Every structure is written in C-alpha cells, then in structure tokens.
Amino acid sequence: MLAKRIIPCLDVKEGRTVKGINFVDLKDAGDPVELGAAYSREGADELVFLDITATHEKRKTLAALARNVASQVNIPFTIGGGIGAIQDVDVCLSSGADKVSINSAAVRNPRLVEQLAMQFGSQCIVVAIDAKQIGDQWVVHLNGGRIPTEVELFSWAKEVSDRGAGEILFTSMNHDGTKNGFALNATGRLSRELPIPIIASGGAGSAEHFYEVFTIANADAGLAASIFHYDEIPIRVLKQYLKDHSIPIR
Amino acid sequence: MKVAIIDYKSGNVQSVKFALQRMGVEAELTADHDYIMRADKVIFPGVGEASTTMKVLAERGLDKLIKRLHQPVLGICLGMQLLCRHSEENNTKCLDIFPMEVKRFNAGDSPLKVPHMGWNIIYNLGDALGQKMEKEYMYFVHSYYVEMSEYTIGTCDYIHPFSAIIQKDNFMATQFHPEKSGAVGQLLLDKFLSQ
Numbered sequence: 001m002l003a004k005r006i007i008p009c010l011d012v013k014e015g016r017t018v019k020g021i022n023f024v025d026l027k028d029a030g031d032p033v034e035l036g037a038a039y040s041r042e043g044a045d046e047l048v049f050l051d052i053t054a055t056h057e058k059r060k061t062l063a064a065l066a067r068n069v070a071s072q073v074n075i076p077f078t079i080g081g082g083i084g085a086i087q088d089v090d091v092c093l094s095s096g097a098d099k100v101s102i103n104s105a106a107v108r109n110p111r112l113v114e115q116l117a118m119q120f121g122s123q124c125i126v127v128a129i130d131a132k133q134i135g136d137q138w139v140v141h142l143n144g145g146r147i148p149t150e151v152e153l154f155s156w157a158k159e160v161s162d163r164g165a166g167e168i169l170f171t172s173m174n175h176d177g178t179k180n181g182f183a184l185n186a187t188g189r190l191s192r193e194l195p196i197p198i199i200a201s202g203g204a205g206s207a208e209h210f211y212e213v214f215t216i217a218n219a220d221a222g223l224a225a226s227i228f229h230y231d232e233i234p235i236r237v238l239k240q241y242l243k244d245h246s247i248p249i250r
Numbered sequence: 251m252k253v254a255i256i257d258y259k260s261g262n263v264q265s266v267k268f269a270l271q272r273m274g275v276e277a278e279l280t281a282d283h284d285y286i287m288r289a290d291k292v293i294f295p296g297v298g299e300a301s302t303t304m305k306v307l308a309e310r311g312l313d314k315l316i317k318r319l320h321q322p323v324l325g326i327c328l329g330m331q332l333l334c335r336h337s338e339e340n341n342t343k344c345l346d347i348f349p350m351e352v353k354r355f356n357a358g359d360s361p362l363k364v365p366h367m368g369w370n371i372i373y374n375l376g377d378a379l380g381q382k383m384e385k386e387y388m389y390f391v392h393s394y395y396v397e398m399s400e401y402t403i404g405t406c407d408y409i410h411p412f413s414a415i416i417q418k419d420n421f422m423a424t425q426f427h428p429e430k431s432g433a434v435g436q437l438l439l440d441k442f443l444s445q
Contacts, residue, residue: 002366070264074431075389096268
C-alpha cells in the first residue's frame with residue numbers, strides 16, 4: 001500500500017535556510033543541504049526547497065541548490081521558488097532535482113504546465129497553489145500570497161491537472177501559520193475531484209492534524225515547515241503516531 | 251571497480267552517480283561503447299517516455315550494445331521497462347531481454363491514482379537478495395509496470411501485484427529508484443555492486 005508522505009519544506013535565501021534555528025545536533029542549521037540530510041535521516045519522505053532569493057541569476061542559484069542537495073540527500077526532493085521558464089526546470093532536473101514546483105508562472109501562462117509536462121513528464125511537475133478563502137470563494141494568490149487573482153482554486157486545480165500537472169501542492173493562506181490544522185474541506189474536495197496526488201500545506205500544529213488531513217481530507221502528503229524546523233514535532237514521533245493510528249507510513 | 255552509467259540525456263541520471271559517490275564508488279556517466287563494454291558493472295537508468303528513449307538509444311547504437319553486455323547490468327525504472335519485450339507506452343518495441351509486456355496501470359473504479367508515486371512495500375524477494383529488504387518501502391514513480399513473471403524476484407502491490415524487481419542471467423532491474431530510496435535503497439545498490 002502506498003504510504004502517506006511527510007514533507008518538510010525549507011525556505012532558502014542566498015544559499016541559507018531562513019528558518020531552522022532550533023534543529024537538533026546540526027553543525028550548521030542554516031545549511032539547506034545539512035538540514036535536508038538530517039530530515040532524511042529522521043524519516044522525511046520527501047523534501048521541498050523553496051528558493052526565495054531575489055536575483056537576476058536565479059537559474060544559477062537554483063542549479064547550485066539542486067546539485068548540492070542531490071549530492072547529499074538520498075530521498076526525492078522538489079525545487080521551487082520563482083521558476084518561470086522551461087530552462088529553469090531543465091537546469092533543476094539536470095542538476096539532480098526530482099521535481100520542480102511552479103506557481104505564479106503557471107497562472108500567468110497556463111500553457112507552461114503543458115509544455116513542461118510534455119518535455120519532462122508529468123511526474124516531475126508540481127503545481128503549487130496558494131489560495132485564500134474570501135466569503136465562500138477560494139481565491140488563488142500570486143507571489144507568495146501577496147497578489148490576489150481572479151482565479152478560483154477548484155477550477156484552477158482542475159485546469160492544471162488537465163494540462164498535465166503531476167501533483168498539486170495546495171496551501172491554504174487562511175490556515176498557514178495558525179497551527180490550528182489543515183484546510184480539511186478544501187483539501188478533501190481537491191482529493192475527491194482530481195486524479196492526481198494532493199499535498200496539503202498550511203496549518204499543521206500537531207500530529208492529530210496530519211491524521212485528520214490523511215483520513216478526513218484524504219491528502220496524499222502533508223507538508224509543514226516551522227513545526228519541523230523548531231523541532232516541535234520530530235518527524236520520527238509524528239510518523240510513529242500515525243503508524244499507531246493505522247495510517248500507512250514508511 | 252569500473253562502473254558505467256549509460257548516459258542518453260534522460261532526466262536525472264545524476265542522482266544515480268551521486269548515490270554511488272556516497273557509497274564511495276566513482277561511476278562514469280557515458281555513452282562511449284568501449285567504456286561501457288569494458289566496465290565491471292553497468293547501470294541503465296531512465297526517466298522519460300519509452301518510444302522517444304528507444305529512438306535515442308538506437309541513434310547512438312546503445313540498443314544493440316545493451317543486448318550484448320555480459321557483465322552485471324542494473325536497469326532502473328524506465329531502464330527496467332525498456333529491457334522488456336514491448337511497452338504499451340506509445341506501442342514501443344523494446345530490447346526484449348526479458349520476454350514481458352509493459353502495461354499501463356488502469357485504476358478502473360478504484361480511487362487509486364496513476365502515476366503510482368511515492369513509497370511502497372516490496373515483498374517476496376528472491377533468495378539472491380536476502381531478507382534485509384523484505385517488506386521495506388522503496389520509492390516509485392511510474393504509470394506503466396512490468397507484469398508478473400517467472401523472472402520476478404520482488405513484488406509490489408498497487409491496484410494489483412506487479413514486478414518490483416526482475417532478474418535474468420546478468421540482468422537485474424528495479425521499477426523503484428534505489429538511488430532515491432534512502433538507506434534501504436542503498437542496500438539494493440550494494441547487493442548489485444557486490445555481485
């Protein structure tokens with residue numbers, strides 16, 4: 001049986017992780033490669049690195065990050081953050097990344113999803129969607145949640161899936177940072193309506209929250225950042241909890 | 251020990267090289283026929299689409315070369331599928347080292363998703379592999395699978411049982427990515443390298 005995945009997400013700026021100060025036994029918790037390798041040893045199933053460096057040399061930065069991680073980490077990882085062109089994806093994958101995640105660029109140019117899926121295969125194209133519930137509408141936002149769009153979450157998710165996205169990484173902006181649990185209704189609806197895996201993100205604050213998102217919302221993976229970085233829920237402990245509650249976990 | 255990783259510009263062959271490096275083995279990414287023929291071990295990785303990849307292999311004469319290899323060969327993922335007779339992916343004639351069909355997963359009425367992507371358990375391992383990997387999780391990413399056969403020496407269940415590992419003469423192949431399967435994946439690579 002396919003295991004549910006636990007995915008720590010690391011924000012990287014100028015080659016350094018932005019969060020992660022409390023992490024266990026590291027010589028350099030600011031080093032994304034060392035932190036990633038530590039998560040892998042702890043039992044993380046996959047890693048996501050979001051490069052938030054503002055630079056004109058984005059492509060070089062992404063390639064260096066991918067290469068450094070790939071040389072040290074023996075589990076799959078995704079690189080994202082400002083990926084806008086086919087060449088960006090090419091350098092990430094050829095430098096050793098398993099998947100890339102695209103976000104704003106896909107909304108601006110939906111055909112990009114198709115082109116990437118054709119050229120590199122759906123399995124390595126993750127479309128990240130940041131959305132905020134306003135009234136009874138889930139509104140897709142761009143640029144790390146700063147710019148609202150006219151696009152609605154469920155129709156957009158369906159569209160990128162039809163265009164060949166391999167996975168959807170859905171972040172609820174309403175839940176992100178609250179530690180009150182994932183957006184179960186919206187995540188559940190995405191899982192039901194789409195034929196591709198859904199990674200739930202935003203709101204994880206306890207092991208129970210992962211249990212809920214895997215059972216009630218049927219997510220394929222749960223992603224979190226600060227609870228892992230600050231060692232509030234060690235991955236080993238989280239996975240044991242989920243195993244004890246009969247969730248298929250590696 | 252000379253290890254050649256067949257390079258045909260497929261996605262992510264770099265990971266295999268890195269995985270071996272972490273085990274202290276320097277491997278060469280190469281399409282050079284002489285180098286591949288003389289290597290002690292050959293790894294045939296692969297991520298991509300079957301018909302395009304077969305075309306690229308043929309252009310470089312690698313299709314004929316692979317069939318002639320006499321040393322231990324490890325096919326990974328698409329590499330495994332291409333070692334079989336035929337793939338349903340764009341109706342592609344493959345290398346026919348293993349006489350099996352590569353078929354597309356059909357989830358039918360089940361809620362299971364295709365591709366089969368993530369960590370799944372391998373079991374019923376053949377004696378040659380030992381027991382250390384029995385019922386351990388490996389990392390899979392694929393929409394097509396190799397049917398069960400007498401050459402299956404490791405099984406995985408998704409929608410139905412399929413071949414996770416196959417072996418025939420000097421050829422072994424895995425549907426999962428040992429280079430991405432953490433410490434357990436490394437055991438498989440170890441096994442292959444120590445053959």
